[in-house]
Amino acid sequence: MEMNQTNRLNKPKYVAVSTAALLMTAFVLVQPTMQAANAVGVEGLPGYDSCELRDESRYEDPTSMNTVKNRDVVKTIHAEKEVFTCNLNQGDLEVIVDVTTYLEVYENITAKEVIATNAISTTCIKDEFTATVIDCESDEVPTSPVFVGDQCTEVDYITHPQEMNTVTKVKTAKTMEAQKEVFTCNLNGTIKKVDIVLFTEIYEDLSTQTTTSVQFLSARCVVLISDSNNSGDLQDADVETCIFSEIEN
Secondary structure, eight states: OOOOOTTTTSSSSOOSOOOOHHHHHHHHHHHHHHHHHSOOOOOOOEEEEEEEEEGGOOOOEEEEEEEEEEEEEEEEEEEEEEEEEEEEETTTTTEOOOOEEEEEEEEEETTTOOOOEEHHHHHHHEOOOOOTTEEEEEEEEEOOOOOOOOOOOEOOOOSSEEEEEEETTTTTTEEEEEEEEEOOOOTTTEEEEEEEEEEEEEEEETTTEEEEEEEEEEEEEEEEEEEOOOOSSSSSSEEEEEEEHHHHH
Protein backbone atom coordinates (compact mmCIF):
# COMPACT_ATOMS: atom_id res chain seq x y z
CA MET A 1 0.00 0.00 0.00
CA GLU A 2 1.33 3.44 -0.94
CA MET A 3 1.93 5.67 2.05
CA ASN A 4 0.74 9.25 2.52
CA GLN A 5 2.62 12.18 3.99
CA THR A 6 1.74 11.20 7.55
CA ASN A 7 3.27 7.76 7.48
CA ARG A 8 6.45 6.83 9.23
CA LEU A 9 8.60 7.04 6.12
CA ASN A 10 7.99 10.78 6.13
CA LYS A 11 7.84 11.15 9.95
CA PRO A 12 10.84 9.14 11.17
CA LYS A 13 10.72 7.35 14.54
CA TYR A 14 13.64 6.88 16.84
CA VAL A 15 14.56 4.33 19.47
CA ALA A 16 16.78 4.67 22.49
CA VAL A 17 20.22 4.94 20.99
CA SER A 18 23.20 7.00 21.98
CA THR A 19 23.11 10.79 21.89
CA ALA A 20 25.70 10.81 19.14
CA ALA A 21 23.59 8.48 17.00
CA LEU A 22 20.52 10.65 17.52
CA LEU A 23 22.43 13.72 16.39
CA MET A 24 23.71 11.87 13.35
CA THR A 25 20.20 10.69 12.45
CA ALA A 26 18.79 14.20 12.80
CA PHE A 27 21.51 15.46 10.46
CA VAL A 28 20.73 12.79 7.88
CA LEU A 29 17.02 13.58 7.85
CA VAL A 30 17.63 17.09 6.57
CA GLN A 31 19.99 15.88 3.88
CA PRO A 32 17.45 15.38 1.05
CA THR A 33 16.62 19.10 0.99
CA MET A 34 20.29 19.97 1.15
CA GLN A 35 21.08 17.56 -1.67
CA ALA A 36 18.47 19.01 -3.99
CA ALA A 37 19.47 22.56 -3.15
CA ASN A 38 23.19 22.07 -3.60
CA ALA A 39 23.38 19.55 -6.43
CA VAL A 40 25.48 20.59 -9.39
CA GLY A 41 23.43 22.19 -12.14
CA VAL A 42 22.13 25.38 -13.69
CA GLU A 43 18.47 26.30 -13.25
CA GLY A 44 16.38 26.66 -16.38
CA LEU A 45 17.23 24.02 -18.96
CA PRO A 46 16.49 24.92 -22.59
CA GLY A 47 12.95 23.82 -23.50
CA TYR A 48 12.67 20.50 -25.36
CA ASP A 49 9.90 18.24 -26.60
CA SER A 50 9.06 15.40 -29.04
CA CYS A 51 11.09 12.89 -27.00
CA GLU A 52 11.65 9.22 -27.67
CA LEU A 53 13.32 6.73 -25.35
CA ARG A 54 16.43 5.57 -27.17
CA ASP A 55 17.11 1.95 -28.15
CA GLU A 56 17.09 0.26 -24.73
CA SER A 57 19.17 -2.69 -25.95
CA ARG A 58 22.24 -0.44 -25.75
CA TYR A 59 21.68 0.08 -22.03
CA GLU A 60 21.17 -3.45 -20.77
CA ASP A 61 22.55 -2.62 -17.30
CA PRO A 62 21.44 0.95 -16.54
CA THR A 63 21.25 0.57 -12.75
CA SER A 64 23.78 0.78 -9.94
CA MET A 65 23.59 0.76 -6.14
CA ASN A 66 25.80 1.18 -3.10
CA THR A 67 25.39 1.35 0.68
CA VAL A 68 27.37 3.18 3.37
CA LYS A 69 27.13 3.24 7.17
CA ASN A 70 27.87 5.90 9.78
CA ARG A 71 27.29 4.59 13.31
CA ASP A 72 23.62 3.49 13.38
CA VAL A 73 22.62 5.16 10.11
CA VAL A 74 22.79 3.15 6.89
CA LYS A 75 22.22 4.89 3.56
CA THR A 76 21.53 3.05 0.30
CA ILE A 77 21.38 4.90 -3.01
CA HIS A 78 20.02 3.25 -6.16
CA ALA A 79 20.50 5.00 -9.51
CA GLU A 80 19.14 4.41 -13.00
CA LYS A 81 20.18 6.08 -16.26
CA GLU A 82 17.72 6.72 -19.09
CA VAL A 83 18.57 8.31 -22.44
CA PHE A 84 16.13 10.10 -24.74
CA THR A 85 16.32 11.75 -28.15
CA CYS A 86 14.45 15.08 -28.11
CA ASN A 87 14.23 18.33 -30.04
CA LEU A 88 14.86 21.78 -28.60
CA ASN A 89 11.87 24.11 -28.80
CA GLN A 90 14.13 26.83 -30.16
CA GLY A 91 15.66 25.90 -33.49
CA ASP A 92 14.31 22.31 -33.42
CA LEU A 93 17.85 21.04 -32.77
CA GLU A 94 17.99 17.30 -32.07
CA VAL A 95 19.61 16.65 -28.68
CA ILE A 96 20.33 13.82 -26.27
CA VAL A 97 18.52 14.13 -22.93
CA ASP A 98 20.19 12.05 -20.21
CA VAL A 99 17.95 11.48 -17.14
CA THR A 100 19.16 9.71 -13.99
CA THR A 101 16.90 8.88 -11.03
CA TYR A 102 18.45 8.44 -7.57
CA LEU A 103 16.50 6.60 -4.88
CA GLU A 104 17.78 7.12 -1.32
CA VAL A 105 16.86 4.91 1.64
CA TYR A 106 18.04 5.70 5.19
CA GLU A 107 17.79 3.04 7.88
CA ASN A 108 18.69 2.57 11.53
CA ILE A 109 20.65 -0.67 11.73
CA THR A 110 20.05 -1.02 15.48
CA ALA A 111 16.30 -0.38 15.37
CA LYS A 112 16.02 -2.30 12.08
CA GLU A 113 13.72 0.27 10.51
CA VAL A 114 13.54 2.78 7.66
CA ILE A 115 13.89 6.33 8.96
CA ALA A 116 13.73 8.35 5.72
CA THR A 117 13.40 8.06 1.94
CA ASN A 118 14.03 10.50 -0.88
CA ALA A 119 14.29 10.68 -4.67
CA ILE A 120 16.10 13.17 -6.88
CA SER A 121 16.61 13.31 -10.64
CA THR A 122 19.29 14.88 -12.78
CA THR A 123 18.84 15.91 -16.41
CA CYS A 124 21.67 16.72 -18.81
CA ILE A 125 21.18 17.93 -22.39
CA LYS A 126 23.90 17.04 -24.90
CA ASP A 127 24.56 17.90 -28.53
CA GLU A 128 25.52 14.65 -30.24
CA PHE A 129 26.89 16.33 -33.34
CA THR A 130 29.44 18.50 -31.47
CA ALA A 131 29.90 16.06 -28.55
CA THR A 132 29.20 18.76 -25.96
CA VAL A 133 27.10 19.09 -22.81
CA ILE A 134 24.67 22.00 -23.19
CA ASP A 135 23.33 22.13 -19.63
CA CYS A 136 22.48 20.06 -16.53
CA GLU A 137 19.89 20.45 -13.77
CA SER A 138 18.78 18.56 -10.65
CA ASP A 139 15.34 18.34 -9.07
CA GLU A 140 13.71 16.70 -6.09
CA VAL A 141 11.14 14.24 -7.43
CA PRO A 142 7.51 14.84 -6.35
CA THR A 143 5.72 12.19 -4.28
CA SER A 144 2.14 12.79 -5.47
CA PRO A 145 0.37 9.90 -7.27
CA VAL A 146 0.35 10.09 -11.09
CA PHE A 147 -2.30 8.34 -13.19
CA VAL A 148 -0.98 5.89 -15.83
CA GLY A 149 -4.20 4.14 -16.86
CA ASP A 150 -4.63 0.39 -17.36
CA GLN A 151 -2.82 -0.13 -20.66
CA CYS A 152 0.58 -1.05 -19.22
CA THR A 153 2.91 -3.77 -20.48
CA GLU A 154 5.97 -5.25 -18.79
CA VAL A 155 9.22 -4.89 -20.72
CA ASP A 156 12.33 -7.01 -20.20
CA TYR A 157 15.21 -5.15 -21.83
CA ILE A 158 17.13 -4.80 -18.54
CA THR A 159 19.18 -7.98 -18.47
CA HIS A 160 20.83 -7.23 -15.12
CA PRO A 161 17.93 -6.14 -12.88
CA GLN A 162 19.47 -7.09 -9.53
CA GLU A 163 21.86 -5.23 -7.20
CA MET A 164 23.00 -6.26 -3.71
CA ASN A 165 25.44 -5.30 -0.95
CA THR A 166 26.00 -5.74 2.80
CA VAL A 167 27.18 -3.60 5.72
CA THR A 168 27.86 -4.63 9.32
CA LYS A 169 27.81 -3.20 12.84
CA VAL A 170 29.34 -5.37 15.58
CA LYS A 171 27.48 -8.68 15.21
CA THR A 172 24.68 -7.37 12.96
CA ALA A 173 24.87 -7.70 9.17
CA LYS A 174 22.38 -5.83 6.99
CA THR A 175 22.00 -6.85 3.35
CA MET A 176 20.14 -4.66 0.87
CA GLU A 177 19.00 -6.39 -2.32
CA ALA A 178 17.16 -4.50 -5.07
CA GLN A 179 15.32 -5.80 -8.13
CA LYS A 180 14.14 -3.59 -10.99
CA GLU A 181 11.02 -4.10 -13.10
CA VAL A 182 9.85 -1.83 -15.95
CA PHE A 183 6.46 -1.22 -17.54
CA THR A 184 5.39 1.05 -20.42
CA CYS A 185 1.91 2.55 -20.30
CA ASN A 186 -0.14 4.12 -23.10
CA LEU A 187 -2.56 6.70 -21.72
CA ASN A 188 -4.57 7.94 -24.73
CA GLY A 189 -1.40 8.38 -26.77
CA THR A 190 0.71 9.69 -23.90
CA ILE A 191 3.54 7.23 -23.25
CA LYS A 192 4.70 6.75 -19.69
CA LYS A 193 7.28 4.43 -18.16
CA VAL A 194 6.77 2.93 -14.70
CA ASP A 195 9.88 1.78 -12.85
CA ILE A 196 9.38 -0.43 -9.80
CA VAL A 197 12.35 -1.13 -7.55
CA LEU A 198 11.71 -3.71 -4.83
CA PHE A 199 14.18 -3.51 -1.94
CA THR A 200 14.62 -6.55 0.32
CA GLU A 201 16.35 -5.80 3.64
CA ILE A 202 17.82 -8.77 5.48
CA TYR A 203 19.20 -8.46 9.03
CA GLU A 204 21.36 -11.26 10.41
CA ASP A 205 23.06 -12.06 13.72
CA LEU A 206 26.62 -13.02 12.81
CA SER A 207 27.29 -14.60 16.20
CA THR A 208 24.51 -17.16 15.72
CA GLN A 209 24.38 -17.14 11.89
CA THR A 210 20.62 -16.57 11.99
CA THR A 211 18.29 -14.21 10.17
CA THR A 212 16.60 -11.81 12.60
CA SER A 213 14.43 -9.74 10.24
CA VAL A 214 13.39 -9.56 6.58
CA GLN A 215 11.63 -6.41 5.34
CA PHE A 216 10.39 -5.15 1.97
CA LEU A 217 10.24 -1.63 0.57
CA SER A 218 9.11 -0.64 -2.92
CA ALA A 219 9.78 2.51 -4.93
CA ARG A 220 7.45 3.26 -7.84
CA CYS A 221 8.58 5.99 -10.24
CA VAL A 222 6.63 7.29 -13.23
CA VAL A 223 8.56 8.80 -16.14
CA LEU A 224 6.76 10.74 -18.87
CA ILE A 225 8.38 9.74 -22.16
CA SER A 226 6.18 11.79 -24.49
CA ASP A 227 2.74 13.41 -24.28
CA SER A 228 0.07 12.60 -26.85
CA ASN A 229 0.34 15.70 -29.02
CA ASN A 230 3.78 17.10 -28.15
CA SER A 231 1.99 20.34 -27.33
CA GLY A 232 4.50 21.39 -24.71
CA ASP A 233 1.83 21.34 -21.98
CA LEU A 234 3.77 18.53 -20.30
CA GLN A 235 7.53 18.16 -20.03
CA ASP A 236 8.73 15.11 -21.96
CA ALA A 237 11.54 12.95 -20.53
CA ASP A 238 10.55 13.92 -17.00
CA VAL A 239 10.44 11.93 -13.74
CA GLU A 240 6.93 12.82 -12.60
CA THR A 241 6.83 11.01 -9.27
CA CYS A 242 8.53 8.46 -7.01
CA ILE A 243 6.51 6.91 -4.18
CA PHE A 244 7.98 4.63 -1.50
CA SER A 245 5.79 2.01 0.15
CA GLU A 246 6.50 -0.58 2.80
CA ILE A 247 5.32 -4.09 1.96
CA GLU A 248 4.13 -6.23 4.85
CA ASN A 249 6.04 -9.48 5.35
